[in-house]
Amino acid sequence: MTVTSTQVRPRDEKVASPAVHIAGVGKAFGNRAGRVVALDGISLTVQPGEFVCLVGASGCGKSTLLSLVAGLDKPTSGTIDTGGVAAALMFQEPGLMPWLTVSANVELPMRLHGVGRDERRARARELLETVHLLDFAGKRPHELSGGMRQRVALARVLASNSPVLLMDEPFGALDAMTRDVLHDEIERIWSERNLTVLFVTHNVREAARLGDRIVLLSSRPGRVVEEFAVDYSRPRRIDSPEVSQLAAKVTDRLREEVRRHGR
Numbered sequence: 001m002t003v004t005s006t007q008v009r010p011r012d013e014k015v016a017s018p019a020v021h022i023a024g025v026g027k028a029f030g031n032r033a034g035r036v037v038a039l040d041g042i043s044l045t046v047q048p049g050e051f052v053c054l055v056g057a058s059g060c061g062k063s064t065l066l067s068l069v070a071g072l073d074k075p076t077s078g079t080i081d082t083g084g085v086a087a088a089l090m091f092q093e094p095g096l097m098p099w100l101t102v103s104a105n106v107e108l109p110m111r112l113h114g115v116g117r118d119e120r121r122a123r124a125r126e127l128l129e130t131v132h133l134l135d136f137a138g139k140r141p142h143e144l145s146g147g148m149r150q151r152v153a154l155a156r157v158l159a160s161n162s163p164v165l166l167m168d169e170p171f172g173a174l175d176a177m178t179r180d181v182l183h184d185e186i187e188r189i190w191s192e193r194n195l196t197v198l199f200v201t202h203n204v205r206e207a208a209r210l211g212d213r214i215v216l217l218s219s220r221p222g223r224v225v226e227e228f229a230v231d232y233s234r235p236r237r238i239d240s241p242e243v244s245q246l247a248a249k250v251t252d253r254l255r256e257e258v259r260r261h262g263r
């Protein structure tokens with residue numbers, strides 16, 4: 001892969017151990033009377049510093065997989081190894097506390113972990129600067145746009161300092177232009193902070209714009225049906241011919257999968 005941006009570090013460094021190793025993972029909900037098999041035999045390795053996008057039909061188990069990697073739930077079978085690292089999780093809804101200022105929202109996880117006030121404040125300032133919201137530190141969430149609220153949520157998730165970021169359709173509720181700007185932002189932050197990202201999206205173009213690799217899951221129960229290497233250079237544009245071509249290829253494969261399962 002050729003890297004043309006000076007902002008983005010080379011992605012071809014060889015690394016020893018994976019950041020996330022998912023081996024033969026299955027997940028079923030309910031009991032015998034009403035059992036839903038959400039995932040079946042998922043194996044996936046994400047290398048440190050890799051940006052992997054997960055796409056698949058609605059209900060195929062993408063969110064379930066992220067919650068298992070985050071340790072919020074346990075797999076029914078198989079193993080998930082994050083090398084002892086607690087992965088940070090970000091959702092489509094920013095989930096900010098409306099009564100707290102932007103800065104206090106970012107400080108919240110640090111407060112819960114007993115970080116002292118001065119350190120919290122300093123760290124929140126640095127993180128708000130990272131997401132270009134320092135001037136809004138004293139505002140309340142309702143005074144911000146949807147895109148700004150998601151930036152606050154991003155700053156808050158970065159406050160955990162985890163090198164592994166799990167993102168569940170983080171930009172799904174935003175308009176196309178705001179999403180486009182946030183694609184640049186997340187790419188910059190990922191690169192600067194050397195993060196490993198597992199990113200769930202319904203938007204195949206978004207996956208082709210952001211990912212080093214796209215992993216396509218089958219309809220329920222979710223299984224890995226195909227992986228697509230994204231081998232064109234960064235920075236990228238969502239409307240570039242390369243992104244469009246790969247998105248079309250992934251969409252065709254996804255359609256085939258949905259048609260085969262009738263959902």
Ligand SMILES: Nc1ncnc2c1ncn2[C@@H]1O[C@H](COP(=O)(O)OP(=O)(O)OP(=O)(O)O)[C@@H](O)[C@H]1O
Pocket residue numbers: 029030036037038056057058059060061062063064065220
């Ligand atoms: N706690 C639960 N109890 C029972 N069934 C569940 C539970 N969580 C998820 N499921 C079921 O597991 C399947 C996978 O759900 P999941 O939310 O992971 O899919 P998804 O791919 O993220 O969906 P979407 O793309 O629509 O967000 C669905 O059929 C869902 O109804």
